Amino acid sequence: xxxxxxxxxNMGPVHPSTHGVLQVILDLDGExxxxxxxxxxxxxxxxxxxxxxxxxxxxxxxxxxxxxVSAMGNNLGYCxxxxxxxxxxxxxxxxxxxxxxxxxxxxxxxxIFFGTIAIDFGSATGMIYxxxxxxxxxxxxxxxxxxxxxxxxxxxxxxxxxxxxxxxxAVQAFLDxxxxxxxxxxxxxxxxxxxMYRLKGYAKISAARALELGMxxxxxxxxxxxxxxxxxxxxxxxxxxxxxVPLGTQGDNWDRxxxxxxxxxxxxxxxxxxxxxxxxxxxxxxxxxxxxxPAGDVxxxxxxxxxxxxxxxxxxxxxxxxxVHIRRPSFINLHALDELCRGLLxxxxxxxxxxxxxxxxxxxx
Amino acid sequence: xxIKDTVAKPESLLERNIIVTSIEQVLxxxxxxxxxxxxxxxxxxxxxxxxxxxARFDLARxxxxxxxxxxxxxxxxxxxxTLTWKMAGPLKRLYEQMPEPKYVIAMGNCAxxxxxxxxxxxxxxxxxxxxxxxxxxxxxxxxxxxALIQGLLELKKKIRHPEVARRDQHD
Amino acid sequence: MTKQMMTKEELAxxxxxxxxxxxxxxxxxxxxxxxxxxxxxxxxxxxxxDAGCQFTMLSNETAxxxxxxxxxxxxxxxxxxxxxxxVKARSGKDxxxxxxxxxxxxxxxxxxxxxxxxxxxxxxxHPQLQRILLPAEFTGHPLRKDFxxxxxx
Numbered sequence: 001x002x003x004x005x006x007x008x009x010n011m012g013p014v015h016p017s018t019h020g021v022l023q024v025i026l027d028l029d030g031e032x033x034x035x036x037x038x039x040x041x042x043x044x045x046x047x048x049x050x051x052x053x054x055x056x057x058x059x060x061x062x063x064x065x066x067x068x069v070s071a072m073g074n075n076l077g078y079c080x081x082x083x084x085x086x087x088x089x090x091x092x093x094x095x096x097x098x099x100x101x102x103x104x105x106x107x108x109x110x111x112i113f114f115g116t117i118a119i120d121f122g123s124a125t126g127m128i129y130x131x132x133x134x135x136x137x138x139x140x141x142x143x144x145x146x147x148x149x150x151x152x153x154x155x156x157x158x159x160x161x162x163x164x165x166x167x168x169x170a171v172q173a174f175l176d177x178x179x180x181x182x183x184x185x186x187x188x189x190x191x192x193x194x195x196m197y198r199l200k201g202y203a204k205i206s207a208a209r210a211l212e213l214g215m216x217x218x219x220x221x222x223x224x225x226x227x228x229x230x231x232x233x234x235x236x237x238x239x240x241x242x243x244x245v246p247l248g249t250q251g252d253n254w255d256r257x258x259x260x261x262x263x264x265x266x267x268x269x270x271x272x273x274x275x276x277x278x279x280x281x282x283x284x285x286x287x288x289x290x291x292x293x294p295a296g297d298v299x300x301x302x303x304x305x306x307x308x309x310x311x312x313x314x315x316x317x318x319x320x321x322x323x324v325h326i327r328r329p330s331f332i333n334l335h336a337l338d339e340l341c342r343g344l345l346x347x348x349x350x351x352x353x354x355x356x357x358x359x360x361x362x363x364x365x
Numbered sequence: 366x367x368i369k370d371t372v373a374k375p376e377s378l379l380e381r382n383i384i385v386t387s388i389e390q391v392l393x394x395x396x397x398x399x400x401x402x403x404x405x406x407x408x409x410x411x412x413x414x415x416x417x418x419x420a421r422f423d424l425a426r427x428x429x430x431x432x433x434x435x436x437x438x439x440x441x442x443x444x445x446x447t448l449t450w451k452m453a454g455p456l457k458r459l460y461e462q463m464p465e466p467k468y469v470i471a472m473g474n475c476a477x478x479x480x481x482x483x484x485x486x487x488x489x490x491x492x493x494x495x496x497x498x499x500x501x502x503x504x505x506x507x508x509x510x511x512a513l514i515q516g517l518l519e520l521k522k523k524i525r526h527p528e529v530a531r532r533d534q535h536d
Numbered sequence: 537m538t539k540q541m542m543t544k545e546e547l548a549x550x551x552x553x554x555x556x557x558x559x560x561x562x563x564x565x566x567x568x569x570x571x572x573x574x575x576x577x578x579x580x581x582x583x584x585x586d587a588g589c590q591f592t593m594l595s596n597e598t599a600x601x602x603x604x605x606x607x608x609x610x611x612x613x614x615x616x617x618x619x620x621x622x623v624k625a626r627s628g629k630d631x632x633x634x635x636x637x638x639x640x641x642x643x644x645x646x647x648x649x650x651x652x653x654x655x656x657x658x659x660x661x662h663p664q665l666q667r668i669l670l671p672a673e674f675t676g677h678p679l680r681k682d683f684x685x686x687x688x689x
Contacts, residue, residue, distance in 0.1 A: 020407070046487065149413065150506065214641060233620075312596060322600075323600045331646060334646070361408055365669075
């Protein structure tokens with residue numbers, strides 16, 4: 001009688017489909033996954049400890065490097081947390097600019113999601129399309145702050161400086177061509193039979209279980225939970241804009257994919273409204289030269305492309321924070337990897353990693 | 366083929382599609398024009414590396430677009446991102462698995478010297494060259510894709526002219 | 537932005553159910569309910585399951601080291617009330633132990649492992665309390681104030 005046994009296969013930390021330096025230790029029965037254990041920490045850079053040795057403004061560039069493809073969002077969350085502690089009110093124009101930047105960054109981040117999921121399934125064309133169109137957004141960011149990825153443009157009290165004169169027409173030009181791009185993606189990738197076959201019906205997670213696991217972001221909304229911090233607990237001026245929150249029904253890979261594609265459309269809607277309503281005025285609040293928040297602690301969270309990004313800052317009244325903790329959505333979402341992978345094949349592990357969309361800079365902090 | 370003919374009239378050699386060179390020069394020319402990088406992105410710089418390989422900056426025009434997932438098939442290790450002590454072991458193993466001749470590019474401030482995280486000495490390696498020998502250092506945080514391309518072109522020069530910059534043989 | 541924090545009065549009402557183990561601390565954005573750690577799980581179960589509270593989402597769990605004690609900080613969110621509740625518990629420096637929240641929120645698993653890894657606090661009842669970010673053979677806990685990094689050669 002032939003005997004089988006479970007064997008261990010290592011995936012990563014250097015692997016084209018693990019979205020960075022993530023190691024997944026797969027216990028396999030043949031090709032079926034019995035257990036998938038994520039092993040993290042290969043990019044642990046001690047950012048929380050570093051914060052204790054830096055002043056509040058000095059720590060801002062480190063937040064860029066957490067979830068490095070959505071740096072605007074990271075900056076926004078941190079700055080709003082410090083502003084909450086300081087009791088600073090940000091000028092209107094700066095709030096609108098922040099929304100435009102954060103939503104442009106959401107589209108850029110989801111384009112990376114689209115590009116990487118395409119290439120994980122073998123479509124190099126999809127990756128080229130995603131990265132090609134992301135370059136258009138990076139040009140907009142470059143125009144504003146000179147950086148493509150690590151901006152620290154959103155500062156404590158506002159933004160670093162006002163947008164140049166040709167920024168608004170450039171964003172409008174991008175938004176005008178964006179629907180055609182989305183159509184191209186849906187035609188090439190979403191409508192592709194192989195793609196749909198690989199995603200639909202796999203790795204389902206129920207709404208209740210997703211909530212128990214602390215999942216947030218598109219991965220949670222794919223299970224049908226209507227929880228988007230921009231709607232539920234609005235920050236900045238998000239409550240002034242009209243947009244819907246795309247939800248899934250089954251919580252499978254396909255829903256997690258589709259929710260992100262639909263979110264890009266909604267982000268474009270928000271940006272258009274923000275451009276139309278962009279008021280004149282200063283872009284920086286009047287603040288003391290040296291930032292010294294009063295002693296106390298505060299927690300603030302925002303809706304980053306990967307989920308709920310939270311900052312918990314404890315101040316001892318000095319110029320440097322006493323403790324900074326960052327609630328990282330990818331780190332907590334990754335807990336679901338094990339139960340999503342059970343019973344599926346190795347190729348599905350790749351699909352699950354792509355749709356959970358973790359980013360290792362954020363996971364390892 | 367008479368030997369005296371090739372020595373006497375060099376111009377006509379080219380007309381007859383013959384170039385006189387040395388094996389080393391030909392091999393160096395071939396290697397420098399088709400480096401196969403390993404998919405070894407670690408952190409933020411990896412995204413700029415991916416952008417360099419994408420349509421706008423297009424590494425394919427230089428011959429460097431063939432990113433290989435296996436170290437056995439790669440000859441260039443672009444360390445793009447922060448190296449931590451936990452990752453140092455796997456990275457060293459990857460480097461050792463690559464067949465000679467192999468080259469290493471340290472891309473970004475973290476790979477060069479620890480970058481903004483160098484104070485986290487308990488976890489961050491202050492530069493990839495503490496672990497493996499490096500041929501080209503590209504500064505930037507992150508370096509633009511054009512900077513990566515410039516680094517690759519510097520490497521190309523280095524490969525073609527080993528007499529100018531020869532790497533120490535490490536064991 | 538402070539629209540959704542629980543007010544001091546609401547926190548005091550909650551604290552009354554658990555006196556003398558609970559008290560309200562802080563002001564404004566830093567308002568929190570501090571509870572004795574042996575009644576922490578009881579309080580959390582109450583705020584999670586009670587129909588009037590329904591703080592069903594654990595948004596964040598972290599720890600801070602103060603000169604005299606360690607403090608565990610949990611941020612809970614109630615979609616029904618649209619409010620955020622901050623719960624804190626303290627442990628002496630020598631004990632450095634807290635009850636694990638994993639029975640109530642499985643999502644606390646990785647967060648508690650991270651606190652164990654970086655700050656050295658143990659969680660009783662955690663199914664797999666081991667390091668998560670640092671290598672398994674690492675000694676020391678970097679987020680502690682007295683942590684001195686080893687010198688690498």
